[in-house]
Amino acid sequence: MDRYAVIGQPIAHSLSPRIHADFAQQTRIALEYEAIEVSQAALEQELSKLHRAGYKGLNVTLPHKVSVAAFCETRSERAKLAGAVNTLVRSDTGWNGDNTDGEGLIRDLRxxxxxxxxxxxxxxxxxxGAARGVIGPLLAQSPAELVLSNRxxxxxxxxxxxFKPVGALRPCTHLALKGDRFDLIINATxxxxxxxxxxxxxQLLAEGGACYDxxxxxxxxxFHAWAESQNASxxxxxxxxxxxQAAVAFELWNGVLPRTDALIAVLHKALWEFGAA
Ligand SMILES: NC(=O)c1ccc[n+]([C@@H]2O[C@H](COP(=O)([O-])OP(=O)(O)OC[C@H]3O[C@@H](n4cnc5c(N)ncnc54)[C@H](OP(=O)(O)O)[C@@H]3O)[C@@H](O)[C@H]2O)c1
Structure with a gap:
């Protein structure tokens, strides 16, 4: 059976094993997917070990999304642009790095x-790291304006x-946003x-505007409480x-894009019931 994993630290509460179990069942592709705790110090060694053990693909989460790039044999253009990697695809000799976070956001919004x-x-x-992953795909959607604000x-x-070569991004501090109005506010903090x-x-949100976290x-x-206070639609x-983003990673590994609608509802219900973080 093909083996996959998500690596990060901490990793115990990751929803990725549950998501990929759903995709496997849905597509009838037999696979094993586990969550593996990997420290920063052990990252290079662990990647070699998992490659030798025959893993076909890995998801990468905090705190390794940026540092893992150094251990990739190749990187996709979107991973290079983001400067962050969240998905590794096995080659015979190493790992190819990709970043599916931005496409994941665009697919959810659209x-x-x-x-x-x-x-x-x-x-x-x-x-x-998350903001870096979504800026390129957001600019590719041709917003009227994309403003980036940070502490x-x-x-x-x-x-x-x-990001200048791919589009205009207006840098800003949070306080300097005073007087601006936005149709969509995305929280990537x-x-x-x-x-x-x-x-x-x-009053940052235009009338009828939406908030995404x-x-x-x-x-x-x-953020939800703040968005409510702004009367978000x-x-x-x-x-x-x-x-x-998991579905796009699954497609990179298996050539099949799974459905997500029922799964998203199940995950929301689980988060409400168990208060998972
Ligand atoms: N839904 C998904 O699929 C998905 C995917 C990726 C990430 N995420 C989520 O996205 C979030 C960001 O992840 P990341 O990887 O970008 O983390 P990160 O690289 O550690 O960056 C954290 C960002 O949050 C800001 N921040 C932290 N605490 C703050 C505070 N108290 N007030 C104002 N700004 C604050 C930081 O500002 P400074 O630069 O000033 O420190 C920085 O810009 C996390 O909640 C993560 O779980 C979700």
Missing amino acids: DNLDIEVRGRRVLLLGAG NPWKPEALAEH SAGHSGEMPRLPG LSYGSAHAP LIADGIGMLAE
Whole structure:
């Protein structure tokens, strides 16, 4: 049976084994998928070990998305652009790195939520690994404007420079957003994991605007509360993106794109029932 895994630290609460078990059942492809805790210090050694053991593919999560690039034999254009890798595909001699996070977000916005990016004013909060993964795909949708705002003001400047060849990104600090209005506000910060919300000026959301959070479970609560206070017409968490980026990874490994609609509903229900983070 083909073997796959998600590697990260911590990893015990990862939903990826559950997601890929669903895909395997749905597509009738027999596989084993496990969650493996890997420390930063052991990353290179563990990647070699998993390759020798015959694993066909790996998902990569925090804190390895950036550092794993150094151990890839090749990287896709989108992984190079993002500077982050979330999916490894086995070759005979090593690992090919890819990044499916951005496509996962776009698929969730477009196919599941019917949220249009083209021609809209979009604000992206946060400038970490997740933001890097979604900027290229967001720019490819031709928003009217993409503004990147972060607590550390230098990171958006650097990312605007980095992404210049693919499109215009306006770097900003949270406070300098005062007076701006957006049709879509996407939270790509990890603030929710410590029960926090970035400090933003009021009235950032245009009438009828939508709010999307890459975080999910209890980490989504602060952004959800803020979005409600802004009278958002639609508020979504990152479960759909999680399922979609996994589906794209599954397709890279198996050549079949699984369905996600029923799974997303099941994962939402599970998060409500068990309060999983
Ligand atoms: N749904 C999905 O499929 C999916 C995929 C990837 C990531 N994610 C989620 O996306 C989030 C970000 O992940 P990441 O990999 O980008 O993390 P990261 O690389 O550690 O970056 C964290 C970002 O959050 C900001 N931040 C953290 N605490 C903050 C606070 N209290 N106030 C304001 N800003 C704060 C940081 O700002 P500074 O630069 O100022 O420190 C930085 O921009 C996480 O919640 C992760 O679970 C979801």
